[in-house]
Amino acid sequence: MPELSYREAVRDALSRAMRADEDVFVMGEDIAEMGGSMGVTQGMLAEFGADRVRNTPISEMGIVGAGIGAAMQGMRPVVEIMYEDFLTLSLEQIVNQAAKHRYMSGGQLKVPITIRTQGGAGWSPGAQHAQQLEAWLVHVPGLKVVFASTPADVRGLLWSSIYDDNPVIFFEHRTLYGLKEEVPDELEPIPLGQARVHREGTDVTVVATGRLVHESLAAAQEAETHGLSVEVVDPRTLQPLDERALVESVQKTNRCVVAHEAVTRMGFGAEVAAVVQYAAFDWLDAPIERVGARFTPIPFAPVMEEFVVPHANDVLAAILRTVGKDVDGG
Amino acid sequence: MAQVLSGGLRRVIGDGEGVPDGRVDGLDDADLLDLYRSLVLLRTYDERSVVYHRQGRIGTYAIFWNHEAMQVGSAHALADEDWIFPSYRESAIGLLRGIPASTLLSWWRGHPAGWWNPADYNVASICVPIATHVPHAAGLAWGKRLRGESAVAITYFGDGATSEGAFHEGANFAAVMRAPLILFCNNNGWAISTPLAAQTRAETLADKAVGYGMPGVRVDGGDVLAVFEATREAVERARAGEGPTFVEAVSYRAAPHATADDPRAYIDLARVEEEKRRECVGRYEGYLRRLGLLSDEEREEIRSGAAALMREGIARAEAEPAPDPSILFEHALASPPPSFAQDLAELRRILGRTEAGGAASPRPSGPEGAGPEGSV
Ligand SMILES: Cc1ncc(C[n+]2csc(CCOP(=O)(O)OP(=O)(O)O)c2C)c(N)n1
Ligand SMILES: [Mg+2]
Numbered sequence: 001m002p003e004l005s006y007r008e009a010v011r012d013a014l015s016r017a018m019r020a021d022e023d024v025f026v027m028g029e030d031i032a033e034m035g036g037s038m039g040v041t042q043g044m045l046a047e048f049g050a051d052r053v054r055n056t057p058i059s060e061m062g063i064v065g066a067g068i069g070a071a072m073q074g075m076r077p078v079v080e081i082m083y084e085d086f087l088t089l090s091l092e093q094i095v096n097q098a099a100k101h102r103y104m105s106g107g108q109l110k111v112p113i114t115i116r117t118q119g120g121a122g123w124s125p126g127a128q129h130a131q132q133l134e135a136w137l138v139h140v141p142g143l144k145v146v147f148a149s150t151p152a153d154v155r156g157l158l159w160s161s162i163y164d165d166n167p168v169i170f171f172e173h174r175t176l177y178g179l180k181e182e183v184p185d186e187l188e189p190i191p192l193g194q195a196r197v198h199r200e201g202t203d204v205t206v207v208a209t210g211r212l213v214h215e216s217l218a219a220a221q222e223a224e225t226h227g228l229s230v231e232v233v234d235p236r237t238l239q240p241l242d243e244r245a246l247v248e249s250v251q252k253t254n255r256c257v258v259a260h261e262a263v264t265r266m267g268f269g270a271e272v273a274a275v276v277q278y279a280a281f282d283w284l285d286a287p288i289e290r291v292g293a294r295f296t297p298i299p300f301a302p303v304m305e306e307f308v309v310p311h312a313n314d315v316l317a318a319i320l321r322t323v324g325k326d327v328d329g330g
Numbered sequence: 331m332a333q334v335l336s337g338g339l340r341r342v343i344g345d346g347e348g349v350p351d352g353r354v355d356g357l358d359d360a361d362l363l364d365l366y367r368s369l370v371l372l373r374t375y376d377e378r379s380v381v382y383h384r385q386g387r388i389g390t391y392a393i394f395w396n397h398e399a400m401q402v403g404s405a406h407a408l409a410d411e412d413w414i415f416p417s418y419r420e421s422a423i424g425l426l427r428g429i430p431a432s433t434l435l436s437w438w439r440g441h442p443a444g445w446w447n448p449a450d451y452n453v454a455s456i457c458v459p460i461a462t463h464v465p466h467a468a469g470l471a472w473g474k475r476l477r478g479e480s481a482v483a484i485t486y487f488g489d490g491a492t493s494e495g496a497f498h499e500g501a502n503f504a505a506v507m508r509a510p511l512i513l514f515c516n517n518n519g520w521a522i523s524t525p526l527a528a529q530t531r532a533e534t535l536a537d538k539a540v541g542y543g544m545p546g547v548r549v550d551g552g553d554v555l556a557v558f559e560a561t562r563e564a565v566e567r568a569r570a571g572e573g574p575t576f577v578e579a580v581s582y583r584a585a586p587h588a589t590a591d592d593p594r595a596y597i598d599l600a601r602v603e604e605e606k607r608r609e610c611v612g613r614y615e616g617y618l619r620r621l622g623l624l625s626d627e628e629r630e631e632i633r634s635g636a637a638a639l640m641r642e643g644i645a646r647a648e649a650e651p652a653p654d655p656s657i658l659f660e661h662a663l664a665s666p667p668p669s670f671a672q673d674l675a676e677l678r679r680i681l682g683r684t685e686a687g688g689a690a691s692p693r694p695s696g697p698e699g700a701g702p703e704g705s706v
Binding site for chain 2: 029030032033034035037055057058059060061062085086089124125126128129265294295296297299300301302303304307308
């Protein structure tokens with residue numbers, strides 16, 4: 001089994017789809033010679049040529065809009081928005097167009113576009129380059145939203161996103177690109193809408209996304225020293241959400257923590273908490289805990305950024321609170 | 331007066347050989363030396379900042395080496411009341427308005443001492459999202475006109491920025507409202523790895539002005555005098571109520587996009603070397619020397635003055651005390667939401683524990699995956 005980094009796994013899924021299918025192409029800012037600002041598409045220009053690995057002008061609205069136009073003709077474009085912070089510039093195309101065409105044509109028009117983007121804190125990029133905005137998009141009927149946390153997942157989920165007949169917003173986390181793991185020789189598509197149990201446990205369920213999956217796994221390890229067995233579940237697809245997997249886990253453990261890097265208040269975790277409490281109300285032994293960034297923009301200075309976004313110790317503190325041990329996170 | 335070269339490019343500084351030096355009306359010898367002082371100040375700041383970054387004292391830094399003539403020439407054509415809207419490439423243009431070097435360096439450190447009140451200097455915040463500030467400048471300029479004030483505004487952006495909707499909407503808005511605005515495009519030929527030819531099919535960026543119904547001029551961006559003169563004309567038009575002008579300053583990005591970028595994968599290295607040889611500060615120095623306006627002693631004095639100013643700036647930035655974490659929440663809203671006190675109390679509890687010997691948060695070492703773009 002080859003070892004792939006998260007970055008290489010994204011590239012592998014893109015390249016395989018492009019080898020298999022003329023209808024798949026990629027476009028975005030600086031993705032050709034430079035291979036993208038994160039190096040994800042490095043080498044792809046040489047293999048596929050400039051028509052299928054297309055550098056675009058700096059026009060986020062145009063990138064998504066033209067991708068929608070290509071998708072309407074049956075192509076499967078994968079467009080890249082360099083930072084998810086700049087999804088903001090293409091929101092009309094995403095929210096009012098991509099998400100609505102199928103509905104407003106009575107199901108006759110499909111828009112199978114995949115919008116890849118990346119973001120997140122951990123390297124001090126400041127308030128306009130470090131946000132986690134997935135909660136905005138899970139709120140829009142007509143979109144699918146994916147947030148993968150491992151090389152194998154990012155590969156299998158990207159493949160499925162490309163071949164999904166709906167517009168998919170595909171989030172990658174900046175700090176995960178170097179993460180490596182062994183993956184099967186053959187790409188195994190991972191169905192959208194299926195959660196993954198990373199670690200089984202009996203005392204507390206942690207539902208985590210993106211970078212926080214890894215922080216939660218570290219916290220789960222640490223929780224063992226407190227005599228706690230923690231289950232870590234990654235929904236992987238945020239929209240549609242694998243509610244059953246989350247509920248079943250909590251029915252087993254009776255306690256739940258939700259963890260993401262995006263701000264806690266009004267966040268994706270609130271939806272998870274609502275789903276779990278409704279379906280597993282009688283099973284819950286403690287209030288559901290939420291872990292996320294504090295409610296303020298991401299500061300530029302590294303030390304300050306550390307204070308704002310959550311880490312393993314915040315998850316651990318939340319886990320301990322669910323069993324009545326009040327230890328501060330940090 | 332500037333001569334007009336092929337491609338409509340205006341130029342004043344000769345080459346010391348076949349192309350003769352021109353003069354700009356209204357600039358006396360002292361003014362000419364002032365321009366030099368500003369050029370050296372920006373050059374020194376930029377070179378020192380790259381070192382400061384390498385020392386790990388500031389984050390990803392957007393280098394503006396060989397962009398100084400565009401910034402100095404245009405800023406000198408403004409009055410103090412005129413507003414400047416910089417992009418990351420003009421991060422230090424505030425030096426020319428009296429913002430201390432330590433403030434700007436602190437900005438790059440993410441330290442609160444790096445905040446300035448734009449209204450104190452008429453220099454807006456540095457804009458990193460591309461072209462986003464163009465409509466702000468249009469709006470501010472329009473406001474000046476509505477209030478019957480004489481101030482104008484200038485907004486700086488790159489060649490790549492002309493592909494953004496915000497540029498188009500801001501330019502059109504300014505023209506329709508006859509806002510006293512100078513749209514100053516630093517056409518350095520590249521947007522990170524994307525060359526101008528992949529950004530537009532227009533023969534020149536100044537051609538875009540036609541579509542907005544405003545004049546567009548092209549000027550040699552390595553020629554501080556030509557930039558000054560073209561901007562001065564645009565400022566005069568704006569102040570006279572004749573609306574905005576688009577200035578395309580043509581230069582070449584001889585340095586990486588930012589400290590995190592390695593341009594070797596995409597750039598023409600021979601061209602970079604050529605540009606380095608004809609970089610803008612040296613060109614102006616040659617001009618002054620041909621006119622007999624710059625002695626070795628004056629040159630040395632100006633350079634050591636700039637170096638001293640930077641040393642002092644760095645010392646002051648380094649001496650700033652660590653800020654209180656309350657600033658994390660304090661400035662997000664005019665009146666803090668109820669969560670403010672809660673978040674702050676929690677943070678203080680954690681910090682108290684950390685200071686008492688607990689482990690600080692784990693942090694991945696270095697900006698893993700930091701791409702060529704870094705944060706700018
Ligand atoms: C809206 C937006 N999209 C993308 C980026 C990423 N980005 C930062 S600098 C840059 C290139 C800008 O090129 P140009 O406008 O020519 O200015 P220059 O850097 O050459 O001065 C890009 C694409 C951004 N900061 N903002
Ligand atoms: Mg440029």
